[in-house]
Each structure stands twice: as C-alpha cells, then as structure tokens.
Amino acid sequence: MSEEQRFYPNRWAKIILTSAEEIVGRDGVAALLNMANMKEYIDNYPPDNMKKEFPFEDVGKLQQAFWDMYGPRGARVFATRAGEQAFNDGLQSFGQVAKAAQTVMKIGSLEKRMSVGLAFFAKFFNTVSDQVVSVKSDGEHWYWRLEKCPMCTGRTSEQPVCHLAVGVLRGAFAWGSGGQQFRITPTNCIAMGQEEGIIAIEKEPMQM
Ligand SMILES: [Zn+2]
DSSP states (O other), X not given: OOSOOOEEEHHHHHHHHHHHHHHHHHHHHHHHHHHTTOGGGTTXXXXXXXXXXXEHHHHHHHHHHHHHHHHHHHHHHHHHHHHHHHHHHHHHHTHHHHHHHHHHTXXXXXXXXXXXXXXXXXXXXXXXXXXXXXXXXXXXXXXXXXXXXXXXXXXXXXXXXXXXXXXXXXXXXXXXXXXXXXXEEEEEOGGXXXXXXXXXXXXXXXXX
16 A cells, blocks of 8 residues: 555444444444445444544445445435534534634634634544545635545545535534535545545525
C-alpha cells in the first residue's frame, strides 16, 4: 500500500453496525459482515470508545457490502441513517464540543452561522478520526471536501459512494439551523478516480 493506514474511531464503526441492525436485524448485519469478509465482527462489534482503531479499509468494505446486498439506493439509506446517528451521538458524547459549536454559531445570518459551524465540525472530525476534511464555499454552495476519505477507501465506482458523510452533514445542518432542511449532494468521489470527494450543500434551505 502506498499510504500509511488510517483509522476511524471504534464508536463510529459500531454506530454503522447498530444503526443497520435497526433496519435489518442482527442476522441481517451478520449477513452483511459475512459478505464483507469481516466475520470477526459478527456478534463482536467494535467497542464503544473513540480510540482510532477501525481501519478505513474496513469502513470501505462495509459500505461496499451494503451496496452489493441492497443496491445503491439501499446503501444510501443505511449510510445516511448511520451518518445522522453518528452526528447526534457525537453531540451527546461531546457535550463540550456541542456547547463550543453553539457558542461560535450564535451570531449573524444563517449562512454565517452555518459557515462557522461547518469549519468547526471539519476541525472536530479531523481530530477524532484520520479523515481529512476541509470546507470551501462560493455564493450558492458550501463544499465539504474529503481529502482522505474512509467511506470509499479501496473502492471504485461510477457514482459517488460517500453517503455516510451526507448523513453526518444532514444531522449537522438540521441541528445548526433549528430543523431546516438543505439540499446536500455528493458530486465528486475518490472512488470515481477524482482527487477528492466533494459534497455540495445549497446555502438556501429547502422550502418545506
Ligand atoms: Zn469518498
């Protein structure tokens, strides 16, 4: 391998599995793990801690198994749900971080607050995992740029596969905006041969 190994925190890997379990049950998850060639995790989920021990390759293999078993749409449902749960769990387990985010997001327009919040969370995610994320924006969009991405590690695809990040962002935007919904679209993905993954978020919330 050309690169050093990177890791996700155990708890996030666990959330991917437990949130899938809510949809397909324990047997369904066992079948997935079987398919992913990750039998060692059957009835033996990663521990509930933030140690960076779950290899990016395994995140990728797991996401691929969802894809193979349930198709792109199904995989998207699982990943989005897991991402939202991971974000909400993060708020609970990192009360100080949530408070700090709320403090920096207090002032200004919705756009200003979300910009500050996004930068804040990018930094947070870069700290607790080996993922590397940065944020850019133009007049209409924010761009969540995944320079090192666990979700597509070891994968190739013709469409973006990093819906776990979409779920995390959905959770973040719903939380930061007091429940408004934003259009969040993955446009680029390392699995498609591109240099980095990009998820575009429209600055104007959707009309409900
Ligand atoms: Zn990716």
